[in-house]
Amino acid sequence: xxxxxxxxxxxxxxxxxxxxxxxxxxxxxxxxxxxxxxxxxxxxxxxxxxxxxxxxxxxxxxxxxxxxxxxxxxxxxxxxxxxxxxxxxxxxxxxxxxxxxxxxxxxxxxxxxxxxxxxxxxxxxxxxxxxxxxxxxxxxxxxxxxxxxxxxxxxxxxxxxxxxxxxxxxxxxxxxxxxxxxxxxxxxxxxxxxxxxxxxxxxxxxxxxxxxxxxxxxxxxxxxxxxxxxxxxxxxxxxxxxxxxxxxxxxxxxxxxxxxxxxxxxxxxxxxxxxxxxxxxxxxxxxxx
Amino acid sequence: xxxxxxxxxxxxxxxxxxxxxxxxxxxxxxxxxxxxxxxxxxxxxxxxxxxxxxxxxxxxxxxxxxxxxxxxxxxxxxxxxxxxxxxxxxxxxxxxxxxxxxxxxxxxxxxxxxxxxxxxxxxxxxxxxxxxxxxxxxxxxxxxxxxxxxxxxxxxxxxxxxxxxxxxxxxxxxxxxxxxxxxxxxxxxxxxxxxxxxxxxxxxxxxxxxxxxxxxxxxxxxxxxxxxxxxxxxxxxxxxxxxxxxxxxxxxxxxxxxxxxxxxxxxxxxxxxxxxxxxxxxxxxxxxxxxxxxxxxxxxxxxxxxxxxx
Numbered sequence: 049x050x051x052x053x054x055x056x057x058x059x060x061x062x063x064x065x066x067x068x069x070x071x072x073x074x075x076x077x078x079x080x081x082x083x084x085x086x087x088x089x090x091x092x093x094x095x096x097x098x099x100x101x102x103x104x105x106x107x108x109x110x111x112x113x114x115x116x117x118x119x120x121x122x123x124x125x126x127x128x129x130x131x132x133x134x135x136x137x138x139x140x141x142x143x144x145x146x147x148x149x150x151x152x153x154x155x156x157x158x159x160x161x162x163x164x165x166x167x168x169x170x171x172x173x174x175x176x177x178x179x180x181x182x183x184x185x186x187x188x189x190x191x192x193x194x195x196x197x198x199x200x201x202x203x204x205x206x207x208x209x210x211x212x213x214x215x216x217x218x219x220x221x222x223x224x225x226x227x228x229x230x231x232x233x234x235x236x237x238x239x240x241x242x243x244x245x246x247x248x249x250x251x252x253x254x255x256x257x258x259x260x261x262x263x264x265x266x267x268x269x270x271x272x273x274x275x276x277x278x279x280x281x282x283x284x285x286x287x288x289x290x291x292x293x294x295x296x297x298x299x300x301x302x303x304x305x306x307x308x309x310x311x312x313x314x315x316x317x318x319x320x321x322x323x324x325x326x327x328x329x330x331x332x333x334x335x336x337x
Numbered sequence: 338x339x340x341x342x343x344x345x346x347x348x349x350x351x352x353x354x355x356x357x358x359x360x361x362x363x364x365x366x367x368x369x370x371x372x373x374x375x376x377x378x379x380x381x382x383x384x385x386x387x388x389x390x391x392x393x394x395x396x397x398x399x400x401x402x403x404x405x406x407x408x409x410x411x412x413x414x415x416x417x418x419x420x421x422x423x424x425x426x427x428x429x430x431x432x433x434x435x436x437x438x439x440x441x442x443x444x445x446x447x448x449x450x451x452x453x454x455x456x457x458x459x460x461x462x463x464x465x466x467x468x469x470x471x472x473x474x475x476x477x478x479x480x481x482x483x484x485x486x487x488x489x490x491x492x493x494x495x496x497x498x499x500x501x502x503x504x505x506x507x508x509x510x511x512x513x514x515x516x517x518x519x520x521x522x523x524x525x526x527x528x529x530x531x532x533x534x535x536x537x538x539x540x541x542x543x544x545x546x547x548x549x550x551x552x553x554x555x556x557x558x559x560x561x562x563x564x565x566x567x568x569x570x571x572x573x574x575x576x577x578x579x580x581x582x583x584x585x586x587x588x589x590x591x592x593x594x595x596x597x598x599x600x601x602x603x604x605x606x607x608x609x610x611x612x613x614x615x616x617x618x619x620x621x622x623x624x625x626x627x628x629x630x631x632x633x634x635x636x637x638x639x640x641x642x643x644x645x646x647x
Contacts, residue, residue: 145421
């Protein structure tokens with residue numbers, strides 16, 4: 049018999065409180081408004097300049113270009129917003145002197161971390177979902193279907209979860225939210241740029257001489273790179289693949305099979321789990337001997 | 338019963354709690370007395386499971402806090418010395434949030450919150466934002482919050498700090514009500530007169546060690562080998578001194594001005610009452626008759642001064 053504890057079904061109290069507080073403030077409405085306004089204006093601008101002046105027809109390749117542009121824009125915004133929403137989560141509780149009270153309750157430390165993370169994530173999901181009408185412009189022209197859009201949104205959510213977990217992790221380990229913010233962004237910059245630089249140096253200086261300058265694999269650090277994962281996703285959705293960008297990085301196209309962005313999502317989920325685990329552990333004061 | 342056994346807590350090389358042993362029987366208001374940095378807050382945090390002890394054990398109703406932290410936390414309500422409140426929540430929402438953590442839901446949650454607001458006299462503020470409350474009100478709200486799960490034990494770290502005199506009196510009244518409800522209250526305060534009025538027992542902590550513990554009366558006996566009474570009379574001061582000196586248990590009698598006499602003696606309250614009766618029977622116009630020393634501040638100063646000398 050499957051028995052589910054009633055306690056497990058209830059909504060995380062921290063999540064509920066955060067949502068209540070965040071959603072009733074003007075900040076939430078302004079954030080959603082500004083986010084969609086920027087996205088819409090940029091989309092209109094790109095569509096306008098891509099349109100044939102005489103026939104008013106938009107070419108399929110241009111539509112895919114617009115879709116790519118919107119996806120990258122949205123991804124960029126998620127990258128910027130996610131750590132900011134979570135880096136202050138625990139450090140902020142500490143600064144407001146509310147953390148000790150929360151920890152003195154029966155709430156599990158993991159639930160506190162997850163509640164905070166989900167509250168921030170729900171904010172991002174709301175942003176992503178609210179941008180659906182803007183994204184739907186693509187449907188007018190075909191070329192991109194619901195499946196592609198769902199893939200993209202799933203990728204966004206997993207990435208936001210990872211960036212959010214990075215923010216929460218530093219928020220738990222540092223007393224000041226400023227330090228947590230700075231380090232979160234530093235790690236994200238490393239994921240975008242650092243992984244590429246290290247990979248290139250390592251491939252050219254270590255791997256290539258060993259393999260007699262004939263290295264065909266994908267270097268593991270590229271799986272961590274969110275930008276490359278997005279490129280892989282976009283490439284798998286409508287192109288024949290970008291091929292070998294440089295030694296150690298191969299981006300495949302529409303063909304079936306496990307793609308770079310699939311692995312990136314799995315790695316991201318794993319990283320998130322580890323970071324949440326470590327954050328909860330850090331909060332735990334009384335350790336068994 | 339709360340029991341602390343051989344408790345140690347080190348912060349690097351600094352030892353904040355040094356072999357602390359304590360027992361707090363049920364239904365007591367137990368005061369932690371000690372200077373800043375004595376280890377009071379650290380001990381309280383360990384009791385509440387917020388800090389890990391370096392070594393030693395803390396039992397609540399014979400449950401070791403390390404073994405079953407969740408069971409323990411449901412028995413304890415904690416109010417820290419410095420705390421924040423979620424300013425963007427309303428008073429009721431604030432309490433309801435904590436009630437939901439303890440899985441108190443539905444109508445019961447509303448009732449619990451309303452009862453607690455009534456207890457701390459904040460019913461008329463229930464729809465106000467926490468941000469708009471005065472400091473004293475926030476302290477009372479935090480106390481209500483610590484009671485939301487009806488704990489058997491309350492650990493209150495400087496609950497009246499920063500309050501004005503009226504708010505202090507109100508807080509004292511609330512704590513007395515809670516004691517009458519059968520709660521065991523562990524409280525620290527730097528206002529020792531308040532503690533001596535409220536506490537059934539105290540422990541004096543200095544440099545992480547329990548220097549002395551017991552009822553205030555017991556500690557007075559331990560600290561002072563004799564007791565001193567202060568008698569204020571309208572006149573007949575010479576006769577008053579003579580009458581007091583006639584008792585063999587009276588060690589010394591001093592004239593402290595035109596109308597005040599201080600007498601040191603060895604004896605209990607029965608002896609004290611006999612002294613007063615004798616003075617009255619001899620038509621001494623007694624204005625006041627009270628114990629001169631033995632308040633918590635005196636005791637604390639005497640005990641800590643002895644330690645400094647060592």
